[in-house]
Amino acid sequence: MLRKATVADVKHIHSILALFAARGELLSRPLSEIYDHLRDYTVYGDKESGELIGCCALTICWEDLAEIRSLAVLPELWKQGIGSALLDYALDEARHFRIKRVFTLTYRPGFFAKHGFAVIDKNELPQKIWADCLKCVKFPDCDEVAMMLEI
Numbered sequence: 001m002l003r004k005a006t007v008a009d010v011k012h013i014h015s016i017l018a019l020f021a022a023r024g025e026l027l028s029r030p031l032s033e034i035y036d037h038l039r040d041y042t043v044y045g046d047k048e049s050g051e052l053i054g055c056c057a058l059t060i061c062w063e064d065l066a067e068i069r070s071l072a073v074l075p076e077l078w079k080q081g082i083g084s085a086l087l088d089y090a091l092d093e094a095r096h097f098r099i100k101r102v103f104t105l106t107y108r109p110g111f112f113a114k115h116g117f118a119v120i121d122k123n124e125l126p127q128k129i130w131a132d133c134l135k136c137v138k139f140p141d142c143d144e145v146a147m148m149l150e151i
Contacts, residue, residue, distance in 0.1 A: 002089055005041035005055070010034050012052040013041060016072050025107050026072060042089050044073070044082050053077050056086035058093050058102075066094050068104040068112075087115055091151070100151055105144040117147035124148070 005013060014031050021028035034041070037057060044054035054073035060066045068090055073082045094102050103125060106112055113119075125146060 001047055002042065002044050002085055005038055005043045007035075007038065009041070009043050009052060009055075010038065013043065013055045013070070016052065016055055016074065017070055019074075020072050026070070029070060041070070042086055042093075044086055054082045054086055056083075056090050058090040060097060060099065064100040066097070066099045066102050068102060071104075083111065084115070087112075091115075091149070095151055101148055102151060103146060103148045105142070105146055107144060109145040109147060112147045112149075115149070117149045120146050120148045122146045 010031060013034050014029065017026060017029050017034075020026035037059060040057040040059050042056050042058075043052050045051060046053050054071075054077070056071040057069045058066055059069055068087065071083060071086060071090075073086070091102060102117075103120070104112055104117065105122075109117075109119060122142065
């Protein structure tokens, strides 16, 4: 069910993320970026078929800061705890690496609030803003909500 992603998962991860990107609910990720950051990804596979039904990445940004990104579960399987399981796994990884703060930029702040994240000002994320946000098609008019969890 829950496992670290492999090269064989990249196209499946890409298709799940593309589904939400097309709906305007997630930023798209090119295949090359998923390959580059494959070690960051955890996937959730169906118990019976093994088909990927969700993914999540934990990206380390700084010595005490990491980002939850690309958290997505196929819509027909929402409300089954899959997203929570993926998030919990990523947070456990953050603890393993002794990361003190984890943030996300999201269109679903209610989900993250249930897991202890609090809304913050995007200006509190200078590494994130200048590293990734400058490349984003929505910069500087970002409509995502920045949230942080202190571990």
